[in-house]
Amino acid sequence: QVQPMESGGGSVQPGGSLRLSCARSGSTYAGYSMGWFRQAPGKERECVAAIQSDGTTDYIESVKGRFTIYKDGAKSTLYLQMDNMKVEDTAMYYCAADIVSIRAGSFGLSIPYWGRGTQVTVSS
Numbered sequence: 001q002v003q004p005m006e007s008g009g010g011s012v013q014p015g016g017s018l019r020l021s022c023a024r025s026g027s028t029y030a031g032y033s034m035g036w037f038r039q040a041p042g043k044e045r046e047c048v049a050a051i052q053s054d055g056t057t058d059y060i061e062s063v064k065g066r067f068t069i070y071k072d073g074a075k076s077t078l079y080l081q082m083d084n085m086k087v088e089d090t091a092m093y094y095c096a097a098d099i100v101s102i103r104a105g106s107f108g109l110s111i112p113y114w115g116r117g118t119q120v121t122v123s124s
Contacts, residue, residue: 006117022079035111
């Protein structure tokens with residue numbers, strides 16, 4: 001089983017930056033679609049950024065130009081670089097993997113592999 005593990009969450013002021021990491025010890029994500037999901041209190045979980053096995057990426061409109069999803073194949077690590085962060089970005093962020101395509105804006109109801117989540121808080 002592919003088990004993602006997130007790190008890099010924390011607290012940041014509006015306009016600041018954070019980089020989230022997602023890794024799996026002893027395994028590779030080769031051939032998998034990967035995505036970063038977030039869930040704020042009282043809201044549905046949603047994929048904000050996704051990357052396919054061929055490197056193709058997509059984002060929801062609200063994070064375009066601010067977030068970048070990328071991966072380091074040699075180290076089997078997925079990243080989410082978040083710049084110019086806003087209060088609205090506050091949420092629990094999850095890394096997910098699937099053998100079929102994950103798309104930005106999806107809810108990930110059928111995704112089999114999830115990390116435990118890392119909290120991101122943007123406040124003054």
